[in-house]
Amino acid sequence: MSKLTTLHEFIMDRQNDFPYATGELSRILSDIAIASKMVANDVRRAGLLEHILGAQGNTNIQGEEQQKLDVVADETFIKIFRAGGEICGIASEENDTFVAFNNEISKQGKYVVLFDPLDGSSNIDVNVSIGTIFSIYRRKSPQGTLATKEDMMQKGIEQVAAGYVLYGSSTMLVYTTGKGVNGFTLDPHIGEFCLSHPNMKIPETGRIYSINEGNINVCDPGIKQYVETYCQRVLEGAKRPYSGRYIGSLVADFHRNLIKGGIYIYPATQIAPNGHLRLLYECNPLAFIVEQAGGLATTGYQRVLDIEPKELHQRIPFFVGSKKMVEQAMNFLNQEVANNG
Numbered sequence: 001m002s003k004l005t006t007l008h009e010f011i012m013d014r015q016n017d018f019p020y021a022t023g024e025l026s027r028i029l030s031d032i033a034i035a036s037k038m039v040a041n042d043v044r045r046a047g048l049l050e051h052i053l054g055a056q057g058n059t060n061i062q063g064e065e066q067q068k069l070d071v072v073a074d075e076t077f078i079k080i081f082r083a084g085g086e087i088c089g090i091a092s093e094e095n096d097t098f099v100a101f102n103n104e105i106s107k108q109g110k111y112v113v114l115f116d117p118l119d120g121s122s123n124i125d126v127n128v129s130i131g132t133i134f135s136i137y138r139r140k141s142p143q144g145t146l147a148t149k150e151d152m153m154q155k156g157i158e159q160v161a162a163g164y165v166l167y168g169s170s171t172m173l174v175y176t177t178g179k180g181v182n183g184f185t186l187d188p189h190i191g192e193f194c195l196s197h198p199n200m201k202i203p204e205t206g207r208i209y210s211i212n213e214g215n216i217n218v219c220d221p222g223i224k225q226y227v228e229t230y231c232q233r234v235l236e237g238a239k240r241p242y243s244g245r246y247i248g249s250l251v252a253d254f255h256r257n258l259i260k261g262g263i264y265i266y267p268a269t270q271i272a273p274n275g276h277l278r279l280l281y282e283c284n285p286l287a288f289i290v291e292q293a294g295g296l297a298t299t300g301y302q303r304v305l306d307i308e309p310k311e312l313h314q315r316i317p318f319f320v321g322s323k324k325m326v327e328q329a330m331n332f333l334n335q336e337v338a339n340n341g
C-alpha cells in the first residue's frame with residue numbers, strides 16, 4: 001500500500017513552490033483544516049445536539065434567517081483565525097460588516113480571509129450536504145495597523161488561495177493557491193485530511209445542468225430558452241437530454257459538476273435582480289478554483305474574477321462549470337441581446 005499524503009505534508013511540500021514563502025499562508029490553510037474538522041464534527045452530530053440544530057431566531061444583514069449552526073461555524077472559524085496571528089481581519093456572510101482583529105499580533109498579519117462559514121444552511125436540518133467556502137487575499141493596508149474595508153474589497157484575480165470544505169457523505173477539503181486544484185478527504189479514523197483527488201480538472205463539457213427551475217419564469221427569458229434549447233432537448237449525437245441536478249447547496253452542486261462536468265447557473269431573477277450568490281465569499285473562490293481546474297465562471301456576460309467589488313455582500317448572477325458549457329450559455333445570451341437590440 002502506498003503511503004497517504006496528509007494535507008499538512010502536502011501544504012509543507014508546496015510551500016517551496018513560492019520563493020521567499022514565510023509559512024504564513026501554509027499556517028492559514030492548516031488553521032482552516034482544523035476549524036473545518038471542528039465544524040464537521042458539529043455537522044455530523046447536529047441532529048443530536050439541540051443547541052446547534054434549528055433556527056437561531058435572527059436574520060443576517062441579507063434578510064436571511066440564520067441557523068444556529070451558521071453562527072457556531074462562523075464563531076469557530078473566527079476564533080481560530082484570531083488566534084493564528086497571520087490574519088488581520090475577516091469578512092463573512094454572517095457578519096454585517098468586516099471584522100478587524102484588534103490585537104497586536106493580528107495587526108501584524110499579512111492576510112485577510114473572506115468566507116461563508118456554512119453555505120446551503122437551509123439543508124442542515126434535513127441532513128443534506130453543506131459546505132464552507134473561503135478566499136484569502138494579501139492585505140492592502142500596512143502591517144501593524146487595523147485591517148480596512150479596502151483589504152476586503154479586492155478583485156477575484158488578486159486571490160492568493162481559495163477553497164471549500166464539503167460536509168457530504170465524506171468531508172472533503174478542496175483548495176488552490178493558483179497552481180492547480182487538489183482535493184483531500186477527511187479520514188475520520190486518524191482525523192487527517194488525506195490527498196484523494198490530486199490535480200483536479202473539470203471535464204471540458206458535461207451532461208449536467210444545475211439551476212433552480214422554480215425560478216425559470218421569473219428570470220430573463222433568454223435563460224429559459226437556453227435551458228430548453230441546450231439542456232432539455234436531445235442534441236445531435238446524444239441519446240437523451242442533459243440531466244438536471246440541483247441540491248441547493250452551492251458547494252455540493254459545484255463539487256459534483258467539477259468532477260463529472262456540468263454547468264451551474266444562478267441567474268438574476270425578478271426577486272433577486274442581481275442574482276442570489278455573493279461575489280466575495282461564494283462566487284470568487286469557486287471562480288478561482290474552476291479556472292484553475294480548466295473551467296469558467298462568469299455572470300453570463302463578464303468573467304467573475306475581473307469584477308471590481310462595490311459592496312461587501314454584493315450579489316452577482318453566476319454561471320460556473322465546464323468551459324464549453326459556460327461558453328455556450330454566454331454565446332446564447334449574447335446572441336439574444338444582439339437580436340433584441
Ligand code: AHM
Nearest residue numbers: 064119120121122212248249250251
Ligand atoms: P445561503 O448562503 O443563504 O445558504 O444561500 C446560498 C445557497 C447556495 O448554497 C445555493 O446554491 C443557493 O443558495 C440555493 O438558492 P435557492 O434556494 O434560491 O435555489
Ligand code: MG
Nearest residue numbers: 093116119120
Ligand atoms: Mg452562502
